[in-house]
Structure formats: C-alpha cells, structure tokens
Amino acid sequence: xxxxxxxxxxxxxxxxxxxxxxxxxxxxxxxxxxxxxxxxxxxxxxxxxxxxxxxxxxxxxxxxxxxxxxxxxxxxxxxxxxxxxxxxxxxxxxxxxxxxxxxxxxxxxxxxxxxxxxxxxxxxxxxxxxxxxxxxxxxxxxxxxxxxxxxxxxxxxxxxxxxxxxxxxxxxxxxxxxxxxxxxxxxxxxxxxxxxxxxxxxxxxxxxxxxxxxxx
Amino acid sequence: xxxxxxxxxxxxxxxxxxxxxxxxxxxxxxxxxxxxxxxxxxxxxxxxxxxxxxxxxxxxxxxxxxxxxxxxxxxxxxxxxxxxxxxxxxxxxxxxxxxxxxxxxxxxxxxxxxxxxxxxxxxxxxxxxxxxxxxxxxxxxxxxxxxxxxxxxxxxxxxxxxxxxxxxxxxxxxxxxxxxxxxxxxxxxxxxxxxxxxxxxxxxxxxxxxxxxxxxxxxxxxxxx
Numbered sequence: 001x002x003x004x005x006x007x008x009x010x011x012x013x014x015x016x017x018x019x020x021x022x023x024x025x026x027x028x029x030x031x032x033x034x035x036x037x038x039x040x041x042x043x044x045x046x047x048x049x050x051x052x053x054x055x056x057x058x059x060x061x062x063x064x065x066x067x068x069x070x071x072x073x074x075x076x077x078x079x080x081x082x083x084x085x086x087x088x089x090x091x092x093x094x095x096x097x098x099x100x101x102x103x104x105x106x107x108x109x110x111x112x113x114x115x116x117x118x119x120x121x122x123x124x125x126x127x128x129x130x131x132x133x134x135x136x137x138x139x140x141x142x143x144x145x146x147x148x149x150x151x152x153x154x155x156x157x158x159x160x161x162x163x164x165x166x167x168x169x170x171x172x173x174x175x176x177x178x179x180x181x182x183x184x185x186x187x188x189x190x191x192x193x194x195x196x197x198x199x200x201x202x203x204x205x206x207x208x209x210x211x212x213x214x215x216x
Numbered sequence: 217x218x219x220x221x222x223x224x225x226x227x228x229x230x231x232x233x234x235x236x237x238x239x240x241x242x243x244x245x246x247x248x249x250x251x252x253x254x255x256x257x258x259x260x261x262x263x264x265x266x267x268x269x270x271x272x273x274x275x276x277x278x279x280x281x282x283x284x285x286x287x288x289x290x291x292x293x294x295x296x297x298x299x300x301x302x303x304x305x306x307x308x309x310x311x312x313x314x315x316x317x318x319x320x321x322x323x324x325x326x327x328x329x330x331x332x333x334x335x336x337x338x339x340x341x342x343x344x345x346x347x348x349x350x351x352x353x354x355x356x357x358x359x360x361x362x363x364x365x366x367x368x369x370x371x372x373x374x375x376x377x378x379x380x381x382x383x384x385x386x387x388x389x390x391x392x393x394x395x396x397x398x399x400x401x402x403x404x405x406x407x408x409x410x411x412x413x414x415x416x417x418x419x420x421x422x423x424x425x426x427x428x429x430x431x432x433x434x435x436x437x438x439x440x441x
Contacts, residue, residue: 061416074402077401078218078220187290187294191286191290198281
C-alpha cells in the first residue's frame with residue numbers, strides 16, 4: 001500500500017464513525033416511521049392500507065440518489081431553508097429506511113395469527129391493548145433479523161450522502177483521492193472497511209436469528 | 217415565494233427522452249450481463265469443488281456488502297490506473313453487472329436448493345436424460361420461485377443505474393442534476409425524474425404480477441398456492 005495513504009487513516013476512521021452514526025440514526029427514525037406505516041398496512045380500513053402501500057412503494061421506487069438531491073436542493077430552492085448536508089442526508093436516509101422497515105414491520109405483525117386477535121378481543125381487550133400486550137411482543141422477535149438487513153442496506157445507502165458533500169466514509173475517500181492523487185488504493189481500503197463492518201453485522205444478525213428463532 | 221411551475225423547465229424536457237433511453241439501455245444491458253454472471257456464480261456455488269464454492273461465496277458476500285457507489289468508483293478509478301481507457305457508461309455497466317450478478321447468484325441458488333434431491337433421482341430413475349430433467353422438472357419449478365425476487369432485482373438495477381451519474385454518464389439522474397443546476401428548478405426536475413423512475417419500477421412490478429398470474433394458472437393442480 002502506498003505510504004501516502006497511511007497518513008490519512010484518521011480521516012478514514014472519522015468517516016467510518018460518521019457513516020455508522022448517520023445510518024444508525026436513520027434506522028431508528030426510519031423504524032419509528034416504519035412502525036406507523038407498517039401498522040397502517042394491516043389496518044382494517046382500506047383507505048389507510050392504500051395510503052401506507054403508496055408510501056412504501058413510492059420510496060422504494062425513487063432512487064435514493066434523487067431523494068438526496070431533492071431533499072438538499074429541492075427543499076432549499078423551494079422553501080429557502082438552507083438544509084445542512086447532515087440534515088438532508090438524514091432526511092433522505094430516514095425516508096428510504098422507513099419504507100423498508102414498514103415492510104418488515106408489516107410482515108412481523110401479520111405473523112401473529114388472526115386467532116390471537118379474536119381471542120384477545122373476545123377477552124375484552126381494546127385494539128390498543130391487543131397491539132401492546134399480544135401482537136407487538138411476539139412480532140418484534142420476527143422483525144429483528146430482517147431489521148439487520150435493513151441496517152446494512154441503510155449503511156450502504158449512506159454512501160450516497162457523499163454526493164451532497166456530507167463527509168462520511170465514501171466522501172472521506174474522495175477527499176483523500178483529491179489530496180493525494182491516489183485513487184484505486186484509497187477506494188480499495190474504503191471498500192474493505194464497508195465489507196468488514198457489513199459482514200460483521202450480518203454475521204451478528206445470523207446469531208440473532210438463531211437466538212430469536214421462534215415459531216408461533 | 218417559490219412558485220411551482222413546470223413551464224420553467226419545459227425547454228429542457230426535450231433532453232428527457234434521450235436521458236431515459238440511456239437509463240433503460242444501461243439497465244437492460246446490466247440485466248442481460250448479470251444473468252450470465254449469475255449463472256456462472258451459481259454453478260460455482262453449487263459445485264463439488266471446494267475452491268469453486270469458496271470463490272462463488274466470496275464473490276457474493278463481498279459484492280453484497282459494499283455500496284454500489286463504491287464499486288462504481290473502484291471500477292472507474294481501477295481501470296484508469298491499469299491504463300485502460302473505458303468510458304463512464306462501460307465502467308458503470310461493469311460495476312452494475314458485478315453488483316447485480318451477486319444478487320442474481322443468490323436468487324438462482326435459492327431457486328435451485330428448493331428442489332428436493334429426490335426429484336432428481338425420481339426423474340433419472342424414470343429414464344429421463346439430464347436435459348429432460350432440467351427442462352421438464354427443475355427449471356419450471358425454479359422459475360416459479362425466482363420470478364418474484366427477480367422482479368425486485370430488476371427494479372433495484374433501474375434504481376441503481378442512477379448512480380452512473382456520479383461518473384458523468386448522461387442518464388436520467390444526470391439530466392435532473394444538470395437541469396436543476398441551470399434552471400434552479402430542482403423541485404420540478406426532481407418530480408419529473410422521480411415520476412419516470414416510479415413509472416419504470418411500477419411497470420416492472422406489473423409485469424411481475426402478470427407473470428405470477430400466468431404461472432399460477434399453469435401450475436400443476438391449477439392455482440392452489
């Protein structure tokens with residue numbers, strides 16, 4: 001490896017931390033929105049189900065790159081609010097993560113059988129109580145393993161924040177490239193860092209899956 | 217106050233069809249090439265040779281865990297370093313194919329491993345040749361399993377092709393970026409570009425649903441699944 005690159009380990013390390021942080025933030029925020037949308041997908045009212053479906057499909061069909069640009073420049077020119085790259089990137093990532101999480105959460109909720117709903121309701125529970133005490137505690141075990149997949153996807157999508165100038169791992173690589181003129185080695189290291197992190201997370205996810213393996 | 221006006225970008229709409237064609241062409245070529253890569257990949261993954269299985273698994277795991285954007289930069293800068301003059305479009309095509317090929321491999325593998333061993337033995341003991349076995353027993357069942365994830369992958373490829381814009385390929389996302397920069401009408405161009413992508417993605421979705429409908433009807437036992 002070229003010795004030039006070795007001087008920049010600190011920059012890469014900082015970029016990596018930023019990548020981990022922003023994707024974690026987007027996963028949490030996306031999980032909260034996804035919980036609302038995912039619950040709406042199982043609603044007894046057709047109109048609510050339809051709205052939630054449109055949300056999920058829409059943000060899965062628009063390339064994340066467009067959301068980053070749209071959030072950053074579109075909102076800027078439209079409202080005059082100067083979003084920081086961090087805010088715009090978090091917004092775009094959250095929207096993407098929430099559409100994936102809504103699918104995961106819907107599948108989790110649907111995995112709890114109709115019979116349990118009937119039993120709980122006939123025992124005099126309210127809808128909210130059924131969700132709180134019967135459905136969610138079981139559904140969350142089904143949701144955990146695929147959530148790991150969503151985290152990895154979000155982590156990979158966070159690389160797009162580089163296009164609006166947010167300095168995460170990929171942007172750090174681009175900056176080092178501009179400074180040193182070394183291209184290929186820098187991106188080989190960047191790729192290796194992404195791989196190690198994501199592969200580690202997916203191995204952790206496999207352990208989680210075995211631990212939480214659960215049949216209703 | 218910002219006034220939404222599509223008329224403000226009307227003079228740039230003439231450039232839109234050309235950009236959409238590049239997006240489509242890049243996506244179609246990626247689908248075709250990654251199918252070839254996927255077939256080679258799955259042959260490695262189910263091979264009897266440990267070395268080939270390792271290569272197949274390593275390929276899939278590495279490419280699935282690296283962002284497509286980083287793969288695009290790697291290919292673009294890497295080829296330049298090797299002294300090969302490859303333009304943006306071809307670099308993007310190589311990167312997209314490497315990325316999609318890994319997912320294709322996994323989809324094919326998922327379909328193949330779902331067919332129980334006993335069916336191979338049963339078919340062979342009935343006197344079927346290997347070709348007949350695959351043509352009449354294995355492939356029809358594999359196709360029923362893989363058409364849905366394949367549709368998802370195709371949508372992912374169209375969406376992923378937008379990243380080619382970072383290395384200067386003049387496709388749909390580049391159109392949005394250039395026109396937005398020139399006209400300061402980012403919201404309008406964003407909506408137009410998003411609409412085209414949603415249209416393409418949902419078009420693939422409709423074909424996928426229709427395929428499922430036809431497959432279900434033609435399934436032995438007629439649609440009990």
